[in-house]
Amino acid sequence: xxxxxxxxxxxxxxxxxxxxxxxxxxxxxxxxxxxxxxxxxxxxxxxxxxxxxxxxxxxxxxxxxxxxxxxxxxxxxxxxxxxxxxxxxxxxxxxxxxxxxxxxxxxxxxxxx
Amino acid sequence: xxxxxxxxxxxxxxxxxxxxxxxxxxxxxxxxxxxxxxxxxxxxxxxxxxxxxxxxxxxxxxxxxxxxxxxxxxxxxxxxxxxxxxxxxxxxxxxxxxxxxxxxxxxxxx
Numbered sequence: 001x002x003x004x005x006x007x008x009x010x011x012x013x014x015x016x017x018x019x020x021x022x023x024x025x026x027x028x029x030x031x032x033x034x035x036x037x038x039x040x041x042x043x044x045x046x047x048x049x050x051x052x053x054x055x056x057x058x059x060x061x062x063x064x065x066x067x068x069x070x071x072x073x074x075x076x077x078x079x080x081x082x083x084x085x086x087x088x089x090x091x092x093x094x095x096x097x098x099x100x101x102x103x104x105x106x107x108x109x110x111x112x113x
Numbered sequence: 114x115x116x117x118x119x120x121x122x123x124x125x126x127x128x129x130x131x132x133x134x135x136x137x138x139x140x141x142x143x144x145x146x147x148x149x150x151x152x153x154x155x156x157x158x159x160x161x162x163x164x165x166x167x168x169x170x171x172x173x174x175x176x177x178x179x180x181x182x183x184x185x186x187x188x189x190x191x192x193x194x195x196x197x198x199x200x201x202x203x204x205x206x207x208x209x210x211x212x213x214x215x216x217x218x219x220x221x222x223x
Contacts (some may be wrong), residue, residue, distance in 0.1 A: 004156075042200060042213030043157070058210070090156050101147075102211065104156030 007058035023091030031085040133186040135201030145204040150197040
């Protein structure tokens with residue numbers, strides 16, 4: 001089955017710790033994205049990547065970092081510099097940037113206390 | 114403002130058509146209009162997208178106004194599984210971004 005997997009589904013961390021969220025896709029998509037969703041809100045773009053070894057900041061990149069060493073993988077690190085890291089994090093991919101549907105993973109709910 | 118405007122919530126009866134409106138009055142000629150829906154604690158699911166002409170797929174139809182300042186997502190026969198938050202999204206020509214608003218929460222009554 002083709003799709004996007006995110007792990008873990010739930011993640012708990014202490015304040016001041018960095019944490020890495022996993023995102024893997026086997027759809028052979030070139031573009032991958034990370035979004036953040038807060039309760040009752042729409043999604044906001046953190047980072048996106050069009051090709052391997054290249055990525056761009058979205059609207060709320062501060063306190064986050066990414067890497068794209070393989071086409072299939074786009075991990076997101078939430079650093080201790082992120083002021084309000086508790087949120088629902090969603091990874092997505094698409095075959096191209098414009099005019100193409102994005103396929104979303106099931107999400108990771110991160111709670112930082 | 115690049116965001117779209119949608120009603121906060123709508124209700125429908127099962128097996129009846131649903132028309133979900135969206136206003137995007139600042140849209141430019143080459144911006145795409147996308148619709149996604151999301152169930153609680155899940156990732157959004159693609160529904161449909163279009164540029165200028167009306168579009169149909171197995172899930173829904175998208176009717177785009179002639180001036181492109183508004184569009185309507187049409188679910189031809191609502192089912193209980195269609196209850197979700199529906200996002201009307203503008204994808205600007207100048208960028209890759211899908212700009213999400215707050216969406217419309219659709220309630221389907223049995």
